Amino acid sequence: MTIERIRGIDHPKPMWLWASETGLHATTMDRYRQAYRRRFDIEHLFRFCKQTLGWTKARLRDPAAADRWTWLIIAAYTQLRLARHHTTDLRRPWERPSTRPGRLSPTRVRRGFRYLRTKLPQPARAPKTSHPGPGRPPGSRNKHPAPRHPAGKRPQPETKG
Structure with a gap:
């Protein structure tokens, strides 16, 4: 199969794909090629x-x-994808500018995410300041240690002989 044009590449190099199936249709081979590029x-x-x-x-x-x-x-990544139309492109000096404003990468959206809060409405009041709880008194032992699960084989019980 010969590919005439790939988006963003003027002169595509030959792509060799191997499949163990015989008698593949062109649509199936095209699906394999797309899956290979999406990886x-x-x-x-x-x-x-x-x-x-x-x-x-x-x-x-x-x-x-x-x-x-x-x-x-996954929810955090989804928020970054949804916020890409509302953030500004804060790029590093060595990075190229984004081609379109709504197509920012999640990394660039994450950089501009902190400035997004000033653009959004604030439905709740600011939280009240509070003091942390007393916690465990110094010098006392933890009465509820975290459970530890051994990895690997269990020790064999000793036999009396």
Whole structure:
């Protein structure tokens, strides 16, 4: 299959794709080509979620908590995607300007996200200042330590012989 034009590339280089199926139709091969090109978008999304949004930074003990953390990261990423039309492009000196204002990357939206609050209506009053609670008195021991789950094999019980 020969590709005449790829968006953003004037002279595309040959792309070699291998599939173990025989007798593929042109539409199936085109779908494989599109999936191969989209893999970079997916890899960059995972890298952004891990490095910038801290997807793997949390040390969670419960699988349900890990699921909630994943959904929280997805919600944060969605907010960044939805706010890209309302933020300004705060680019670094070495970065090129964005081609269109509504097509900012999530990293650039994150940079301008703090200035977005002044543009939005404030439905609630500012929170009251408070003092933190007393906490555990100094010198006392923790009566409820976090549960630890051993990883690996359990020790064999000793047999009396």
